[in-house]
Amino acid sequence: xxxxxxxxxxxxxxxxxxxLTRRGASHADWHAQPLVTVMQQQGALVLAAANAAARHxxxxxxxxxxxxxxxxxEIKTVAADPTxxxxxxxxxxxxxxxxxxxxxxESLRSDGGAGLWVDASGCAHLFGGEQALLDDMIARLAAAGxxxxxxxxxxxxxxxxxxxHGIASGSTAIVPEGGARQWLSALPAxxxxxxxxxxxxxxxxxxxxxxxxxxxxxxxxxxxxxPHLPLRLDQLLGASAEPIDADRPALPYHARLAFAEPIGRxxxxxxxxxxxxQALCKMLERDRRGARRLIxxxxxxxxxxxxxxxxxxxxxxxxxxxxxxxxxxxxxxxxGFGIEAIVLAVPVAEPxxxxxxxxxxxxxxxxxxxxxxxxxxxxxxxxxxxxxVVRQEPRGSHIPERSIAPASPIGRLAAPPPGNAADPRARxxxxxxxxxxxxxxxxxxxxxxxxxxxxxxxxxxHRVARAEGPxxxxxxxxHAPTSPPPQAFRDYWRIEDAEGMRWWLFRDGSAxxxxxxGVMA
Amino acid sequence: xxTTDSATITRLRARIWALEQGNxxxxxxxxxxxxxxxxxxxxxxxxxxxxxxxxxxxxLGFAAALLGLIARGRPVLWCRRRDSALPFLPGLAAxxxxxxxxxxxxxxxxxxxxxxxxxxLRCPALGGVLGEVSDLAPAAARRLQLAAETGxxxxxxxxxxxxxxxxxxxxxRVGAAPSTPTPWGGLGQPSWxxxxxxxxxxxxxxxxxxWRDGGFVLPHPxxxxxxxxSRLRERVGVRAA
Numbered sequence: 067x068x069x070x071x072x073x074x075x076x077x078x079x080x081x082x083x084x085x086l087t088r089r090g091a092s093h094a095d096w097h098a099q100p101l102v103t104v105m106q107q108q109g110a111l112v113l114a115a116a117n118a119a120a121r122h123x124x125x126x127x128x129x130x131x132x133x134x135x136x137x138x139x140e141i142k143t144v145a146a147d148p149t150x151x152x153x154x155x156x157x158x159x160x161x162x163x164x165x166x167x168x169x170x171x172e173s174l175r176s177d178g179g180a181g182l183w184v185d186a187s188g189c190a191h192l193f194g195g196e197q198a199l200l201d202d203m204i205a206r207l208a209a210a211g212x213x214x215x216x217x218x219x220x221x222x223x224x225x226x227x228x229x230x231h232g233i234a235s236g237s238t239a240i241v242p243e244g245g246a247r248q249w250l251s252a253l254p255a256x257x258x259x260x261x262x263x264x265x266x267x268x269x270x271x272x273x274x275x276x277x278x279x280x281x282x283x284x285x286x287x288x289x290x291x292x293p294h295l296p297l298r299l300d301q302l303l304g305a306s307a308e309p310i311d312a313d314r315p316a317l318p319y320h321a322r323l324a325f326a327e328p329i330g331r332x333x334x335x336x337x338x339x340x341x342x343x344q345a346l347c348k349m350l351e352r353d354r355r356g357a358r359r360l361i362x363x364x365x366x367x368x369x370x371x372x373x374x375x376x377x378x379x380x381x382x383x384x385x386x387x388x389x390x391x392x393x394x395x396x397x398x399x400x401x402g403f404g405i406e407a408i409v410l411a412v413p414v415a416e417p418x419x420x421x422x423x424x425x426x427x428x429x430x431x432x433x434x435x436x437x438x439x440x441x442x443x444x445x446x447x448x449x450x451x452x453x454x455v456v457r458q459e460p461r462g463s464h465i466p467e468r469s470i471a472p473a474s475p476i477g478r479l480a481a482p483p484p485g486n487a488a489d490p491r492a493r494x495x496x497x498x499x500x501x502x503x504x505x506x507x508x509x510x511x512x513x514x515x516x517x518x519x520x521x522x523x524x525x526x527x528h529r530v531a532r533a534e535g536p537x538x539x540x541x542x543x544x545h546a547p548t549s550p551p552p553q554a555f556r557d558y559w560r561i562e563d564a565e566g567m568r569w570w571l572f573r574d575g576s577a578x579x580x581x582x583x584g585v586m587a
Numbered sequence: 588x589x590t591t592d593s594a595t596i597t598r599l600r601a602r603i604w605a606l607e608q609g610n611x612x613x614x615x616x617x618x619x620x621x622x623x624x625x626x627x628x629x630x631x632x633x634x635x636x637x638x639x640x641x642x643x644x645x646x647l648g649f650a651a652a653l654l655g656l657i658a659r660g661r662p663v664l665w666c667r668r669r670d671s672a673l674p675f676l677p678g679l680a681a682x683x684x685x686x687x688x689x690x691x692x693x694x695x696x697x698x699x700x701x702x703x704x705x706x707x708l709r710c711p712a713l714g715g716v717l718g719e720v721s722d723l724a725p726a727a728a729r730r731l732q733l734a735a736e737t738g739x740x741x742x743x744x745x746x747x748x749x750x751x752x753x754x755x756x757x758x759x760r761v762g763a764a765p766s767t768p769t770p771w772g773g774l775g776q777p778s779w780x781x782x783x784x785x786x787x788x789x790x791x792x793x794x795x796x797x798w799r800d801g802g803f804v805l806p807h808p809x810x811x812x813x814x815x816x817s818r819l820r821e822r823v824g825v826r827a828a
Contacts, residue, residue, distance in 0.1 A: 446707075
């Protein structure tokens with residue numbers, strides 16, 4: 067049987083003001099005072115949002131600031147910040163994924179309120195029923211500094227109507243399954259999410275309640291008011307589907323753990339992560355997949371999130387391996403006032419053949435085989451950064467610094483490009499990060515193509531005892547947008563100095579200057 | 588000394604060494620050819636930390652060649668500072684290190700090199716670990732030594748010439764040596780002045796070694812290297828007395 071759809075609509079009527087006065091915000095101490103945000107509108111400053119104390123004084127969004135000051139001289143004003151408000155709402159929606167993976171911002175309204183959707187289908191029993199779920203939401207949002215109302219119903223439209231207009235007392239409402247028509251019939255027509263002008267017209271016609279509209283035939287309604295009104299009615303009754311656009315897709319592999327009491331010790335968090343990893347590895351094993359990337363989300367008591375991202379070099383579903391990767395990242399964890407829930411998800415999984423997970427690691431040829439190398443590489447990359455642990459792969463270029471490219475530390479490297487194999491004995495063992503200019507001393511009878519008699523680098527003069535060369539490496543004209551000048555080449559020399567040190571020097575073809583490019587074996 | 592005598596001595600040394608180490612099994616030994624005679628194990632013990640004090644830039648090539656001998660085709664970890672010169676795999680291939688064998692870890696801080704080396708030494712999947720560290724404090728060396736024994740992986744710490752005499756099993760000093768020129772006057776095989784400076788139960792000795800056919804050998808023809816070799820032996824003899 068398909069689980070019936072149950073949608074929670076959360077309404078935060080004073081979202082903008084709460085955002086400014088919540089704990090930790092810049093104006094947190096202004097909580098009890100009249101507070102408004104102001105914005106420029108046609109050259110005048112008008113109120114964008116007002117908190118409860120300001121509303122109590124008779125201030126309303128849309129008023130000019132001058133009028134507001136006349137009504138209430140001690141008013142505090144803050145510039146409206148639409149971007150910051152949208153950002154906070156988005157983060158709040160993501161925080162709501164603690165209840166259900168499907169949560170989204172519904173709207174940010176010009177009156178300073180905000181709405182959120184949470185698709186709670188099949189989730190409510192995890193929190194002790196729908197009433198307990200709604201109570202939990204209200205309590206946690208209140209703890210985070212937001213006044214909220216919550217309603218749950220079969221469709222987003224019904225939940226929206228109940229949250230905005232159907233809550234008589236308290237702050238939660240439950241529209242029973244299949245009972246939307248009856249439960250909502252007494253609500254005003256404005257609960258249908260209609261434009262204000264249309265609500266006014268309906269009001270003039272005596273169609274003041276939803277119940278007045280649901281009993282009318284749809285065709286004349288559509289003819290008189292356009293398709294919008296019947297659509298909203300159908301959405302309210304669940305007859306017309308209304309998808310919720312969550313900002314991130316639900317991840318197929320994810321596990322969640324809530325704590326009875328907030329935890330703060332790293333060891334406790336690590337213990338919780340271990341349990342989630344075990345659960346996830348079972349899921350991955352069932353589908354014969356391994357994780358390439360993992361996201362651990364920690365929900366703090368104060369409504370903020372911490373995320374830990376972990377990547378692997380090859381698909382992994384070995385719990386020990388994954389646990390060690392997270393252990394590396396937990397060192398600097400800021401638990402804040404405590405962590406109340408953690409969610410571990412695998413956004414990227416790749417096929418991984420079945421393995422016998424129960425055998426000891428050594429028996430599977432674990433650390434001594436390629437598995438052990440993958441674990442080592444992952445641990446190094448976790449701490450040093452993924453680009454810091456690499457191998458070198460040959461590339462089809464004769465220019466020394468372009469003849470190698472960083473490659474994955476695990477697996478098979480690309481075959482060397484054909485026809486590119488220089489004699490390895492003619493190549494240095496280490497290459498300067500960029501060629502370093504050297505001062506050269508020419509023998510008196512020196513031809514321009516001859517090696518120097520000595521060169522000076524970092525204040526030390528090296529007398530050249532033997533030299534081999536030149537090996538001419540030209541610019542790669544087939545890569546250049548315009549044909550390079552004919553003198554764009556380097557003449558490389560292998561040089562041994564009087565002490566036996568061997569150097570790789572070149573003379574730049576265009577300028578005739580000498581550079582040190584590497585140290586030979 | 589007859590051959591039988593030297594074989595007996597080698598066997599006895601191994602027994603004494605095993606007694607000194609307590610119960611732990613002796614590590615596998617890598618034969619280096621000529622220098623074996625100066626080492627109490629008759630070769631270089633793997634699963635240990637070895638320090639190579641670089642008298643100049645050529646020591647890195649010696650360390651790479653030694654790492655290739657130790658790894659025998661297995662993967663190796665090469666730890667270095669981000670701002671140091673880049674190991675160039677096309678050239679390292681001549682010293683027996685294949686490009687697909689070398690995993691390089693670059694770090695921002697010196698302590699992270701030691702950390703990465705320790706991680707590598709604990710990983711039995713590796714054939715060897717090389718770290719370009721400037722200094723090797725005794726405590727850090729002991730940590731690495733312990734990790735090498737645990738993981739059974741040989742470690743090479745390439746340090747500056749003035750680095751602290753740490754707790755590594757052996758300490759070598761390596762600098763460039765003029766190569767034996769080719770008949771047409773070109774550059775000969777890579778050559779190094781190698782001296783074994785510190786080794787418990789071993790003899791401090793010095794050689795000029797040349798890289799030829801995938802191994803360390805005395806320069807050829809020996810007539811060229813003779814004077815310098817005897818001179819080095821004299822010097823070591825003076826120090827031992």
